[in-house]
Amino acid sequence: MSSLNTNIAAMTALQTLAQTNKEMLVTQNRVSTGLKVRDASDNAAYWSIATTMRSDRAAVSTVEDALGLGAATIEVAVTAMNSAIETVTKIKAKLVAARAPGLDRGKIQSELAELQAELRNTAGSAVFSGENWLQVDSTGPTLKTIVASFSRDSTGNITIGTIEVDIGATGTMLFDIGGTNPASATGILDTVTDYVLASGTKSYSVAGVGTGIDISEITDDPTDLLALEAMVDAVDAALDRMTDAATLLGAAKSRISLQKDFVNKLMDSIDIGIGQLVDADMNEESTRLQALQVRQQLGVQALGIANQSAQQILRLFQG
Template identity: 60%
Template sequence: MASSINTNIAAMTALQSLNATNKELITVQNRVSTGMRVNDASDNAAYWSIATTMRSDRQALSTVSDALGLGAATVEVAIQGTEGAIKIASDIKAKLVAARTPGVDRAKIQSEISELQSSLQSVVDTGTFSGQNWLTADSQNDEMSRTLVSAFSRDSTGAISIGTISVDISDTLLIDSTAAATDKTGILDTQDTTTNGAVDYTILNFDISALTDDVDDLADLEQILATVDTAITNMTDAATTLGAIKTRVDVQKDFAKNLMDAIDVGVGQLVDADMNEESTRLQALQVRQQLGVQALGIANQSAQMILRLFQ
């Protein structure tokens, strides 16, 4: 190859090789420092686009999971309230059984029942979580359906949909806050009338202190007792319904968590760098860089040797 003082072909070749090595080295160093093979659209537009959409969906699923957690807590509070009401109603039932005994002081028993009735009202009123109470509502004016966000999905066309769980709280309503007594449909405040005394009563509001051992009075007492027993059965059914809802919410929450984990894995497969591979490439490129610098130095020195021909 002819030597020239104007064009150092060897140096130009060495410089091009060194520039290419440096470019690869920067790419690998970025992957090592970020842990990502595709960090922006310029790295791989298709993978970056897919990963960005999946990350957005994953964030939406995280919100769904939070909403399910909130819903699960709301249902759990309702369950605890219903179970508490069952226990208190069972105590009232026991007091009524005791009141059936001839000659017993029913006024004293009524004083205990009145305290239990107040406790029933308190349990229902305090069964609130995040501003929602599934145990009491106005059946005439309030929306009796409660909705929980349960899922987020995207179909093959890219269209998204939000899944929900609808709950009809009329099945779990313990106290109806509607104004008219005859319109109340709650398990504890549905109005009934004693057969013999013709006295209107609810489980939250009855008085046995004036009842005697008369056959008709005892029949009315047994009627109230039967009403309380029926209410306990209905509240047990309500608790069962709430338990089934809680189970469904928990299943959806677990599924959302597993789906988020799957998305994380999928995104990682698309954009994460293989650190073992990249660290090996980094060392190899560093060696190539050093050799390239040396080769460029040798190529630059070749022009200096031409001077010896003129000495």
């Protein structure tokens, strides 16, 4: 039946065209943004998961920055520690040379004084971002932590992992700047030791300010020579402790390097996971867009044909 009041064909064509335009708008948005889930209205569950993952990814990126800062701090400490070890090795060699009888130990002492000053300069300049792990205040915190990981468990609880480095007397501290009494210093190089000389008992440290090892008073007296040998033993013991400290720093540096590699891979994995949830398949969307464009054109033509039915009814009344 043909009706002037109700054009069923046109109504059907219009509804189909409107649906096609709606689908085309969705596809065009996906093509232009590259996302199939842009907000919660597209897919609430996927959008919620992706939003949380993006937030966690930003936190992991901050962890990467913290690891970089920690690695730089340790690198400075390692460089200074290795330099200090070389200097202490030279001090040990000078002391061994001073054991030979008849030498002018005053001249050797002048060389030792320069080496001891170099030790203090080395430790004092081992600073990065305001942190010095070789010249330490023993009255303050002596355990440094580096943020190393960020994780969220299945219940949503967050855990922040750290790498700890001991910069105290049992760790990397070469000089103790926490006290006013040099005799109570606990650093590897400024710990004071008593030596019995022929002229009396003297207190020295490997490189402490004002109390550094002094061989200018050493004579060929057997008591003095025994004290000199004890000084060599003290320097050798300091070298052993410095080697342990360098090993501690090296282990921390290696762990940070491994953790940085893991964090980089973790961020890539998170990006891939987010993409699986919200990214549009551009091959699929481009194919769909072409199909919708054809459907749109056909819909327009169908609507035009349907609108011509009224003109056909008018011809029936023309003579």
